Amino acid sequence: MTSNTAGGPSRRERMRAETIAEIKASARGQLLQHGPSGISLRAIAREVGVTPAALYRYFDSLDALLIQLVCDLYDELIAATRAAMDEAPPEAHLDRMKAWVWAFRAWSVGNRREFELMISYPEGNSAMSICADPKTIDSLEFDAVTLKSMEHAQLCGRELAQFYRQTEGEGFEFGSVTLPEMSDGLQQELIESCSLMIIGERLPVSWVFAFTSAWVRVFGLVTMEAFGSLPVQNNIDEFYKAQIKSMLRDFGMEQ
Amino acid sequence: MTSNTAGGPSRRERMRAETIAEIKASARGQLLQHGPSGISLRAIAREVGVTPAALYRYFDSLDALLIQLVCDLYDELIAATRAAMDEAPPEAHLDRMKAWVWAFRAWSVGNRREFELMISYPEGNSAMSICADPKTIDSLEFDAVTLKSMEHAQLCGRELAQFYRQTEGEGFEFGSVTLPEMSDGLQQELIESCSLMIIGERLPVSWVFAFTSAWVRVFGLVTMEAFGSLPVQNNIDEFYKAQIKSMLRDFGMEQ
DNA sequence: ATTAGTTTGCTAACGGTGTTCACTCTAATA
DNA sequence: TATTAGAGTGAACACCGTTAGCAAACTAAT
Helix, strand or coil, X not given: CCCCCCCCCCHHHHHHHHHHHHHXXXXXXXXXXXXXXXXXXXXXXXXXXXXXHXXXXXXXXXXXXXXXXXXXXXXXXXXXXHHHHCCXXXXXXXXXXHHHHHHHHHHHHHCHHHHHHHHCCCCCCCCCCCXXXXXXXXXXXXCHHHHHHHHHHHHHHHHHHHXXXXXXXXXXXXXXXXXXXXXXXXXXXXXXXXXXXXXXXXXXXXXXXXXXXXXXXXXXXHHXXXXXXXXXXXXXXXXXXXXXXXXXXXXXXXX | CCCCCXXXXXXXXXXXXXXXXXXXXXXXXXXXXXXXXXXXXXXXXXXXXXXHXXXXXXXXXXXXXXXXXXXXXXXXXXXXXXXXXXXXXXXXXXHHHHHHHHHHHHHHHHCHXXXXXXXXXXXXXXXXXXXXXXXXXXXXXXXHHHHHHHHHHHHHHHHHHHHHHHHHCCCCCCCCCCCCCCCHHHHHHHHHHHHHHHHCCCCXXXXXXXXXXXXXXXXXXXXXXXXXXXXXXXXXXXXXXXXXXXXXXXXXXXX
């Protein structure tokens, strides 16, 4: 394939990658200007300076291009989130989880149109999904977008597992305080579908429930804020702080 | 205008209303079959048996048609919710609020595509909004869709206000238990933008915070379930029940 | 250096979309 | 009955995503 002695990408491959980047950049520009449904293949071709048909040498369809774009955006979100988490020490798991929330929020609100595209693609999607069997996670059972969204959720999930392991020896008393009574079936599914699947480690039901509840709340918060339908407009930071406090209380923590 | 002695709608008006209903029905059919973006003006015209241009006698544009459709869907959701609430006695405010949640969920999940259209329209929307100044609520500051979504939220909001009035005399002790510490600014805005604006009555901060928190949670739950990204798949009813219990605890209630 | 093969881009076309305009016909009004 | 407002048509415009066939350019191997 490549005739390089250095083994690096060939000239053609470099050119191709550059063109692909250019196409994606143009698509993102149109996303910013006209929203998700305003992304036009022909307009991209016009901007890149090429015939519409030529784009099919790089993407199978407009849909495929958008999916690729969404994956890139997830990578961007994940990178931003990870960077924010890494500003806290590796063992400060609580701070890192907080940082995850703030970074998730900041990126989504700061990139509303991108976020809009992400949660609305594909049509019959399972965006921002959280649950996945690790055995099937690498199979082709999930589309690329779902995989990315799970990768994003796992950033926080794994941190929770480590936090649990950290506090396990300290005789923390969780669970009895906060867990509402629920059927065994739900407890089973909660543990299996989240503790086992996402975090890769068994956690107490109270933790898993608190985690899934918090996930729903954060998802609601970020989505509503990005779409401008949050019940608060001026003191949003404070509102988030209060929400985080409320969620921590569900974990049995006061701070 | 109308030449009827009975004062009812004229023959033309009846015909027009019938055609409009037919158009909307066709649009909804396509929504069900092909999703929000699969609604085509030309396809509607084809189905109704008329030229595409003829539809412009009834709607200014496809966008206007869709907005009208969304408003109708909100009316349907509101009617279903109200009916479910009215199955409980008028003074059983807690049961009525629970019924609101269940009906909201049932309708949204039972009409996924419709729900999808509702929360994704218009593009830069404020769907499922909750806050509005009652002085400006009737002015043209809000689009029709936002007004409908507020009407839907008010169904629950008013019930909360009546519930508060009901329990006020009974010496219930709320607030101190659950309200996380927050700035005065946020407290101000919470009270003003929700208690005053939606419910039309001053409530304690703890109630308002618990209400907005619950609203975010319910919105997150319903949206995620409708989009298939809920962390639970098999015991969803139980999960909702546990969530409701958790929310009630935020109000300081155990049951 | 020439050949063979791959990659890239083009032109042209097909069928689809929302929207507008000028025109006809019909039904309700004065 | 004459007038007028409403509903519907047909043709056109400017887009859209996608496909097929063909020509040029580049790479790789003989």
